[in-house]
Amino acid sequence: MAQVVTASEQSSYVLEARGITKRFPGVLANDSIGLRLQRGKILALLGENGAGKSTLMNILYGLYQPDDGELLLDGQPVHFSSPLDAISKGIGMVHQHFMLIPPFTVTENIMLGNESTAGPSLDRKAAARRILALSQQYGLAVNPDALVRDLSVGEQQRVEILKAFYRNADVLILDEPTAVLTPQEADELFVIMRELTKQGKSIIFITHKLKEVLAVADHILVLRRGKVVGEAEPHRTSEGGLAALMVGRNVNLTVAKAPATPGPIVLKVERLKVARDRAARVGDASYAVNNVSFEVRAGEILGIAGVEGNGQSELVEALTGLRRSAYGAVRLNGKDLSNQTPRYITSSGVAHVPEDRHKFGLVLNYPIADNLVLADYYAPPYANGIAINNQAIADHATKLVREFDVRTPSIYTPAKNLSGGNQQKVVVARELSRHNALLIASQPTRGLDVGSIEFIHKSIVAARDSGVAVLLVSAELDEILALADRIAVMYKGQLVATIPRSDANRELLGLLMAGGSLEEAYEATAG
Numbered sequence: 274m275a276q277v278v279t280a281s282e283q284s285s286y287v288l289e290a291r292g293i294t295k296r297f298p299g300v301l302a303n304d305s306i307g308l309r310l311q312r313g314k315i316l317a318l319l320g321e322n323g324a325g326k327s328t329l330m331n332i333l334y335g336l337y338q339p340d341d342g343e344l345l346l347d348g349q350p351v352h353f354s355s356p357l358d359a360i361s362k363g364i365g366m367v368h369q370h371f372m373l374i375p376p377f378t379v380t381e382n383i384m385l386g387n388e389s390t391a392g393p394s395l396d397r398k399a400a401a402r403r404i405l406a407l408s409q410q411y412g413l414a415v416n417p418d419a420l421v422r423d424l425s426v427g428e429q430q431r432v433e434i435l436k437a438f439y440r441n442a443d444v445l446i447l448d449e450p451t452a453v454l455t456p457q458e459a460d461e462l463f464v465i466m467r468e469l470t471k472q473g474k475s476i477i478f479i480t481h482k483l484k485e486v487l488a489v490a491d492h493i494l495v496l497r498r499g500k501v502v503g504e505a506e507p508h509r510t511s512e513g514g515l516a517a518l519m520v521g522r523n524v525n526l527t528v529a530k531a532p533a534t535p536g537p538i539v540l541k542v543e544r545l546k547v548a549r550d551r552a553a554r555v556g557d558a559s560y561a562v563n564n565v566s567f568e569v570r571a572g573e574i575l576g577i578a579g580v581e582g583n584g585q586s587e588l589v590e591a592l593t594g595l596r597r598s599a600y601g602a603v604r605l606n607g608k609d610l611s612n613q614t615p616r617y618i619t620s621s622g623v624a625h626v627p628e629d630r631h632k633f634g635l636v637l638n639y640p641i642a643d644n645l646v647l648a649d650y651y652a653p654p655y656a657n658g659i660a661i662n663n664q665a666i667a668d669h670a671t672k673l674v675r676e677f678d679v680r681t682p683s684i685y686t687p688a689k690n691l692s693g694g695n696q697q698k699v700v701v702a703r704e705l706s707r708h709n710a711l712l713i714a715s716q717p718t719r720g721l722d723v724g725s726i727e728f729i730h731k732s733i734v735a736a737r738d739s740g741v742a743v744l745l746v747s748a749e750l751d752e753i754l755a756l757a758d759r760i761a762v763m764y765k766g767q768l769v770a771t772i773p774r775s776d777a778n779r780e781l782l783g784l785l786m787a788g789g790s791l792e793e794a795y796e797a798t799a800g
Contacts, residue, residue, distance in 0.1 A: 286348070287312045287475045288333070288364070288444050293342035295328050302328040304499040305342070310444065315466060315476045317486040320496035321519050321694075321722030326479055329496070330446055333477070334366045335359035365437025369449040371429050375422035380404055382421055383436045407438050412468045425787075426580055427458035434465075445469070446477045451485060453581050456750060456783035463489045481722070482751075483512040483526075495519055520724040530734045533758040536571035537606075539710050539742035540592075545601035547587045560599065561587035563766040569711065574733070574743040576757025577768075580786050581748045584766035586628060589715045589746055593625045594618045595633065606710060619648050624704035626697075628716035628746075634700040637689035641681055642670035644688050645703045669706075677702035678728065694725030701732050712736050715746040730756060750779055764788050 290308040294301075303325045310316045320326045331337045333344065335353030344351050346362055353359045356366075373382050384400040401417040408415050413431040421429060430450065437445055447466075451459040466476055466489055480486060486493055487507045495503040495518040503518040516524040547562035561584045569575045579585055590596035592603055594615035603610045610618050619625070627633035635644050646655050646666055654665040670684040679698045681691060688696055697717070704712065714733060718726040733756060737743050747753050753760055754777060761771040762785040770791040772781075784794040 285311055287346070288477075289345040289348075290329070290333065291343050291345065293329065293332060293339045293344075295325075295332060295337060295339050301499050303332070303339070306496070306499075306501055308494060308501075310475050310477060311491070312475055313470045313473050314491040315470060315478055315489055317478045317480065317490035317493045318496070319481070319483075319486060319493060319515060319519055321724070324496040324519070324722075325499040326496055327448075328499075330366070330448065330477070330479065333359070334364060334446060360440050360442070363441060363443040364446070365434075365440060365442030365444070366446040367430065367433040367437065367448065367450060369452050371433055373421045373429060373432060375420070377421060378417070379415055379419050379421060379424075379432050379435075380417045382432060383417075383439050387440055404435060404439065407435055411435075411438060411472065412465055425458070426453050426582075427455070427461060430454070430458075430462065431465075443473070444475050444477070446479070448479045449481070450478070451480065451482065453748070455580055455786045456779045457787065458783075459485070483515050483723075484751075486515065487512065497521060516723045520722055522724070524723050524727055526723070526727075528730050528734060528755040530756075531738070533573045533737065535573040535758070536740065538568050539571050539606055540569040540744065541602075541604045542567050542592070543602045543604075545588070545591065545603065546599045547584070547591045547596060548599050549587070561766050562591065562598075565601075565763075565766075565768050567761055567768060567771065569742040569744050571710070571740050571742050572737060573758045574737050574745050574756050576745045576747065576753040576760045577763055578747070578750060578753045578760055578782050578786060579763035583763050585715070585746050585748075585763055587766075588763070589625075589628070589713060592618075592713060592744075593623065593627075622708065622710035624707060624709040624712045624741075626700055626704055626712070626714040626717050628719065630693075630696055630700050635688045635696060638687055640683075640685040640687055641674065641679065641691070641699055642666050642684040644699055645670045645673055645706075648703060648707060673702040673706055676706075677732070694721045697721060697725060697729065701729060705732055705736055709736075709741055712741050712743045713746075714743065716748065717745070718747075718749070718752060726752075750782055753782070754779070762786055770794075 286309045288310040290306060293303050293306045295303040306329060318326050328337065332339050335356045335358045338354065351362060380397055380401045383404055404417045413435050415428055415431050415435065421432065434445065450462060454462065470476065478490060490507050493505045493507065493515065494501060495515065497519060505515065512526055516526060543566050545562055545565045546560045548559060549561045565588065567575065577585060587596060591598045594613055597612050605621055605623065608621060610621060631637060636647065646669060650656060655662055667684060674681060674684055677698045679702065680695050688699060717733065718729050733743060733745065745756055757774050759771060759773055760777050760782065761768045762782060764786060770785050778798065781794045781798045784797055785791065
């Protein structure tokens with residue numbers, strides 16, 4: 274139902290959504306949603322994966338048009354038929370994955386699509402002067418003449434924000450803005466956000482990190498299954514309260530686990546080098562993974578932390594047979610797995626939860642039952658030669674769906690019809706149900722709601738406690754700190770430090786993730 278707002282109230286709301294409804298075939302993505310953004314305030318938008326946040330933001334930014342409801346800007350009805358309409362009305366959006374061209378300068382990226390000209394030529398100098406003035410006005414320090422490829426991730430994000438203000442944005446939508454930042458960069462972003470609101474800008478902040486919401490938001494709106502299920506003020510709620518609103522039940526946000534009892538070395542990686550993709554820009558170092566060595570023991574979790582893009586993906590692909598290494602050795606219980614096929618590695622006792630479940634973890638058009646035997650469909654009891662034992666596959670699927678709480682109407686439902694959390698449960702169920710010596714879990718909870726995260730974390734700890742060696746690769750520092758027994762930090766293709774969990778905290782790891790030495794990090798965080 275549309276919300277009633279009096280004329281006296283309208284002036285304080287820069288953006289409103291009233292009764293917004295959006296349907297897709299078989300899905301009611303937004304169900305009569307109301308949203309009000311106060312001028313000069315930060316509104317946090319929370320919700321599970323699939324709750325309708327992205328759909329709502331795409332409507333506010335003109336990518337989708339609502340089936341019902343209306344949008345108001347400064348109290349006046351508006352209609353956005355495209356992002357250009359939204360931008361022209363003062364709404365800017367910074368996407369989680371930056372939309373910048375690395376070989377271009379900051380100025381060229383910001384003026385792209387909104388070029389200043391001096392006669393028939395681009396007036397780069399005038400644009401650079403304006404960008405410098407904006408950067409100084411809003412505390413977004415960046416060199417207009419720098420190449421984007423030479424900037425840190427935090428600096429690139431500032432460029433995206435400046436791009437919105439260059440187009441005169443008054444409302445800024447930030448979609449998962451801290452997903453690729455170090456803790457220090459995230460703290461800097463929060464300072465910038467507060468400064469922006471002091472200067473009259475209004476911000477919608479989308480995140481799944483409850484601590485960040487409580488730290489920076491003025492007001493919180495929670496969605497579940499396409500509806501608004503609650504609102505809160507940060508000083509009157511808690512992480513547990515927000516999590517319960519998001520999923521409809523109480524959620525344990527801490528990982529309960531006993532101290533590790535490490536056994537023999539299971540995985541031994543020695544001086545591993547992995548080449549970059551051919552598409553990498555000229556001037557990059559030759560190796561995405563450069564001379565990396567480490568060990569993982571039975572009954573322990575080694576967490577690898579780092580800002581995404583520092584070689585973690587290439588390392589995991591080399592360990593699981595998805596990418597060839599150029600040099601070095603990978604051994605599992607003394608057995609050489611270097612440059613072996615994925616099937617050989619899997620059959621040797623390696624479970625793999627990939628960072629991209631759609632690309633490497635599932636066949637989306639296949640039913641759940643078939644996805645649960647992708648690793649060993651060719652072997653007994655699921656097959657005898659070329660004959661498939663469908664009953665054995667069905668019995669196996671029924672058992673795992675129950676044990677891993679996969680929410681599905683049938684074991685024959687195609688994987689593509691499941692939510693992200695249930696898709697991930699299928700992958701975890703398949704990998705952990707086999708007899709493994711090593712579990713490699715890469716970004717295991719990416720894009721999942723807090724309820725699914727709770728379940729995945731419990732499953733990883735249970736694997737460790739059963740004697741499996743676990744290599745956890747995650748860009749989420751909270752996840753690393755909650756699960757790992759030892760923590761290694763990866764920066765520009767190298768492991769810059771490996772420390773016990775007892776020595777680690779967010780600040781120290783953040784300094785290492787930014788390229789600092791272990792000695793410098795310890796010194797900076799002492800006391």
